[in-house]
Each structure stands twice: as structure tokens, then as C-alpha cells.
Amino acid sequence: MNSVVEVRRLTKTYKTTTALDDVSLSIDEDSIYGLLGRNGAGKTTLMSILTAQNFATSGDVEVFGEDPYENARVLNRMCFVRESQKYPDDSNARHALTNARLFFPHWDQDFADQLVSDFDLPLKTPIKKLSRGQQSAVGVIIGLASRAEITFFDEPYLGFDAVARQTFYDRLIADYAEHPRTIVLSSHLIDEVADLIEKVIVIDHGRIIMDETTEEVRSRAVNVVGDADAINRLVAGREVIHRESLGRVASVTMLGHLSNADRELIDDANLDLTPVSLQQLVVRSTQTDLAESSAAETDSRSLQS
Amino acid sequence: MTAVIDHPPGARTSRPKNRILGVVRLQFTNTQTFVWVPLLILVAAWLITLIIHWIIASAGVDSQMYSGGSQTPLWYFAVVGAQAVNLTFYFSQAMSLTRREFCLGSLTAAAISAAGISAVFVVLGLIEQATDGYGLGGYFAYLPWVWEHGPLGAGFVYFVLTMLCFVLGFWFAIFYKRAGALILTISLTVIALALLAGAAWINVNRAWPEVWAAIVGAQAIGLALWALGLTAVFALGSYLTLRRLTT
Numbered sequence: 224m225n226s227v228v229e230v231r232r233l234t235k236t237y238k239t240t241t242a243l244d245d246v247s248l249s250i251d252e253d254s255i256y257g258l259l260g261r262n263g264a265g266k267t268t269l270m271s272i273l274t275a276q277n278f279a280t281s282g283d284v285e286v287f288g289e290d291p292y293e294n295a296r297v298l299n300r301m302c303f304v305r306e307s308q309k310y311p312d313d314s315n316a317r318h319a320l321t322n323a324r325l326f327f328p329h330w331d332q333d334f335a336d337q338l339v340s341d342f343d344l345p346l347k348t349p350i351k352k353l354s355r356g357q358q359s360a361v362g363v364i365i366g367l368a369s370r371a372e373i374t375f376f377d378e379p380y381l382g383f384d385a386v387a388r389q390t391f392y393d394r395l396i397a398d399y400a401e402h403p404r405t406i407v408l409s410s411h412l413i414d415e416v417a418d419l420i421e422k423v424i425v426i427d428h429g430r431i432i433m434d435e436t437t438e439e440v441r442s443r444a445v446n447v448v449g450d451a452d453a454i455n456r457l458v459a460g461r462e463v464i465h466r467e468s469l470g471r472v473a474s475v476t477m478l479g480h481l482s483n484a485d486r487e488l489i490d491d492a493n494l495d496l497t498p499v500s501l502q503q504l505v506v507r508s509t510q511t512d513l514a515e516s517s518a519a520e521t522d523s524r525s526l527q528s
Numbered sequence: 529m530t531a532v533i534d535h536p537p538g539a540r541t542s543r544p545k546n547r548i549l550g551v552v553r554l555q556f557t558n559t560q561t562f563v564w565v566p567l568l569i570l571v572a573a574w575l576i577t578l579i580i581h582w583i584i585a586s587a588g589v590d591s592q593m594y595s596g597g598s599q600t601p602l603w604y605f606a607v608v609g610a611q612a613v614n615l616t617f618y619f620s621q622a623m624s625l626t627r628r629e630f631c632l633g634s635l636t637a638a639a640i641s642a643a644g645i646s647a648v649f650v651v652l653g654l655i656e657q658a659t660d661g662y663g664l665g666g667y668f669a670y671l672p673w674v675w676e677h678g679p680l681g682a683g684f685v686y687f688v689l690t691m692l693c694f695v696l697g698f699w700f701a702i703f704y705k706r707a708g709a710l711i712l713t714i715s716l717t718v719i720a721l722a723l724l725a726g727a728a729w730i731n732v733n734r735a736w737p738e739v740w741a742a743i744v745g746a747q748a749i750g751l752a753l754w755a756l757g758l759t760a761v762f763a764l765g766s767y768l769t770l771r772r773l774t775t
Binding site for chain 1: 559561616621
């Protein structure tokens with residue numbers, strides 16, 4: 224697969240903090256990435272450096288094989304939708320969309336019109352008077368209808384209700400199927416986007432701590448549901464990252480793969496295997512600071528099994 | 529039987545378009561800032577001056593009256609320059625524009641706006657010339673010193689001074705965004721002190737008569753050419769400051 228973004232040893236320091244610490248990664252063409260991490264982990268800094276809106280302290284960034292800084296040829300092919308985009312004072316959504324049509328070469332006006340009605344966006348109200356969710360809709364529509372070859376969505380749905388979020392996910396995946404492109408979606412709502420994203424990049428304290436396909440991440444752990452006693456026998460000695468129980472029934476997520484013996488036990492005890500929550504895995508990996516020493520042992524053992 | 533239909537390839541190729549002209553359109557989204565407020569200021573200053581001239585004339589004063597009121601929109605263009613950055617820079621970044629495109633487009637937008645207001649200034653001056661100051665002997669735009677080289681010369685002077693004010697506001701707004709209020713205030717203080725030092729130097733050397741003579745002696749066009757050079761320098765300074773501005 225061709226990579227469209229190459230980042231090598233990227234570091235960004237502000238006066239007192241290190242936002243990005245020696246980050247290296249590559250982003251492939253025509254895939255949907257989830258850029259996940261806690262607040263202040265460095266997600267926005269990374270995306271703004273890739274779109275040349277911010278500058279690296281050291282390290283190299285190449286987008287489509289070139290340095291994106293002041294490079295219209297490269298910037299032309301990207302779109303960055305920010306969490307709280309600022310718009311010109313007097314402008315309304317129609318102005319913003321008309322301008323976007325001017326600057327994004329793959330802009331699809333019919334798609335934009337359809338999204339405006341999907342999100343019920345008033346076109347004539349000044350943007351500063353729109354509700355938080357409606358303002359977010361302006362950015363989301365620009366991001367989708369621009370069909371840029373690389374589109375970054377940075378927490379694009381602030382103020383969206385569940386219905387609007389689902390609309391966003393549905394339109395994104397449907398349009399992506401027809402017009403494959405690279406999409407980088409940064410989100411806190413990990414389980415909501417889990418079915419959307421093909422690859423997961425987790426960033427924590429400015430470092431990349433996970434860069435794998437969603438399937439690989441999910442296969443790191445298994446989730447079993449059923450009789451609590453049987454489950455306790457199964458998970459003995461393994462690291463459990465999540466446990467819920469109701470009476471005699473438990474649902475437990477544990478790290479590691481299943482051996483043949485494990486599978487027999489699961490069959491005998493009538494336990495069910497259910498999909499692992501991506502969120503549990505990501506939360507655990509960003510919590511390693513808290514339980515580094517104890518996790519390290521179990522981790523190595525369960526990964527061997 | 530099968531038919532092979534060739535679909536034209538490249539249905540998704542990009543349409544070439546001028547991104548700098550796009551920035552001009554983007555700036556004119558703020559029609560109020562770029563068009564209506566400068567025009568309103570000019571018309572208001574004109575109306576107020578006209579009424580004052582009428583009051584004076586009706587009091588029986590029979591001399592020619594010259595007002596400097598037509599300069600008011602010039603100062604407002606410093607605000608336009610600052611607003612061009614404040615209102616539009618972040619959105620221009622979201623439109624994947626380079627800082628260079630933003631800078632050139634904003635300056636072009638300012639030039640269009642300045643040309644418009646200069647045209648109004650020239651038209652007012654021509655009317656005053658034709659009607660001997662609205663029959664009152666009161667002049668708002670037709671100032672002999674500025675009009676020495678005719679309407680085109682006057683329009684040029686007005687245009688350049690408007691651009692100079694715009695670029696100053698533009699640069700200060702960028703500088704403020706990069707450096708913050710404290711460093712901006714310190715810099716302005718240093719500039720004020722430097723100007724004061726210049727004035728003190730002239731004072732100590734008792735050179736004021738020569739300075740005034742030089743300013744009056746230099747024709748408006750000559751000063752406008754200096755202002756044009758200064759505008760170019762400030763525009764370059766703006767771009768160099770903007771190059772490292774982050775969102």
C-alpha cells in the first residue's frame with residue numbers, strides 16, 4: 224500500500240511542555256484511521272503540523288512526498304476540520320460552503336446540499352449565532368464534501384446529538400465506499416468509531432503507543448460472557464482489563480489469545496465469546512503509567528500464551 | 529453480445545482555479561468591514577463637513593474653506609487591515625491555503641477596496657471643483673496641494689495612503705497574534721520613543737523650519753511615492769511575520 228504521509232522523528236516542544244516526542248509513523252492511502260488519545264496527548268498538534276498550520280521543533284514531515292509547508296500543491300489535496308473552527312465574522316454557512324467549493328478541487332456540491340438537509344443546517348443564519356452542534360455541522364460538511372485526498376477530522380462533532388453523530392458516521396462510510404480516500408478521525412468516542420476505523424493510532428503524552436490495524440488490536444484480547452465460576456477458572460493468571468457481573472453471570476475482557484485448552488473449557492462451560500471493546504483496550508494502554516510495573520509481567524506472559 | 533463502453537477517465541481531476549482571487553472573495557465575505565463601513569465613514573465625514581461649511585457660510589464668512597475630513601476613512605483602513613487577519617486568517621487555513629496566498633489575496637482585496645474609496649474621493653473632488661465648493665467655497669476632497677497633478681494624481685495619493693494604513697493594521701494584527709499584547713505594547717512604546725528622539729534631534733538642531741519646508745516643498749505625489757515604498761516594505765514585513773504564525 225502506498226503511504227501518503229511519512230513522519231520521521233517528529234518532536235514539538237512548547238515553552239514548558241513536549242506535545243510530540245520523537246514521533247515516527249506513516250499513513251497509508253485510502254484507509255480510515257482513528258487517531259485516539261486523551262486530551263492534551265498531542266493529536267491536534269500532530270494534525271496541525273501535517274497540514275502545515277503548525278511547525279515542528281525537529282523532525283521531518285512528508286505529505287505526498289513533499290514538505291507541506293507553504294506548498295499549495297500539497298495543501299490543495301488536504302482538508303483539516305478542527306474542533307472549534309473560527310469563521311469570518313459576518314459569514315453564514317452558505318458563505319463558508321461557497322468558499323470551500325472554491326478551494327477544494329474535488330468539491331461535490333450535490334453532496335454538500337444533501338448533507339445540509341441531513342444535518343438540518345440553516346444556511347442564512349450567521350455562523351456565530353448557530354448552536355454548537357450546527358457550527359460543528361458546517362465543519363463536518365466541508366470535510367465530507369471537499370473529498371480531499373487526505374481529510375483530518377479533529378473531534379468534529381462537538382455539540383452533536385447521537386442522531387447527528389450517527390448521520391456523520393453513515394455518510395462518511397457510504398461516501399468513503401464510493402470515493403476511497405485517506406481519512407484521519409480523532410475521537411474520544413472510541414467505541415462509536417470502532418466499526419468505522421480500519422487502523423488505530425494511539426498517542427499518549429506525545430508518543431505513539433499503538434499503531435496497528437483495528438483487527439490486530441482487537442485480537443490482543445478476548446471477551447467472554449457466561450458463568451462467573453467458569454470464567455474465573457479461565458482467566459486465572461491472566462490480566463483482566465474489564466469485568467462486569469450480574470449475579471452468576473460475568474462478562475470479562477482479558478488479554479492474550481486462546482489456547483486449544485481454553486477453547487475446550489469455553490465450550491464445556493457454555494461460555495460465549497463476544498467482540499472486544501476497542502475502548503477498553505485503548506483505555507488500558509493509556510493507563511499504563513498507573514500500573515506499569517504490575518501490568519508488565521502479566522502482559523508478557525499473556526502475550527506468549 | 530457485449531458492448532464495451534469507455535468511460536472518460538479522470539472524472540475527479542481538479543479544476544485549476546486562482547486561489548489568490550479566491551482569498552479576495554473570502555475577504556469580501558466581510559462586506560461590512562471592507563465596503564460599507566469605509567464608505568459610511570467617508571459619506572458621514574463629507575456630510576458633517578458640508579453642514580459645518582454651510583453654517584459658516586450662512587454666518588456671512590466669504591473665504592475659501594478647506595477641511596481635512598476626507599482623511600477619516602484612511603485611518604479606518606488600519607482597522608480593516610487588522611480585521612482582515614483577525615476574521616479570516618484561521619478560516620483561510622481551514623481552506624488549505626498557504627500563508628503566501630492569504631497575504632497576496634488580502635492585499636489585493638485591500639487594493640480593490642482602496643481603489644473604490646479613492647474613486648469616490650476623486651468624484652467628490654471633481655464635483656467641488658466644478659461647483660466651487662458646492663457654491664459655498666467649502667472644500668472637503670478638493671485640496672489644492674493634493675490635486676496639484678489633477679484627479680489621477682489625487683486619486684493615486686489617496687489610494688497609496690489608504691494602502692499604507694491597511695498594511696500597518698495588517699502587520700500589527702499579525703504581530704499581535706504572534707507576540708501577544710505585552711510585546712506589542714513594548715514595541716509600540718519603542719517606536720514612539722524613537723519618533724520622539726527624532727523630534728528632539730530636530731528640535732536641538734533647530735531644524736523645524738527646514739523640515740516643514742521640505743514637506744511642503746515635496747509634492748504630494750513625491751510623498752505618495754515614498755509612502756508606496758514604505759507600504760511595500762511593510763507588506764513584506766507582514767508576510768515574513770505571517771510565515772511563522774500558527775493557528
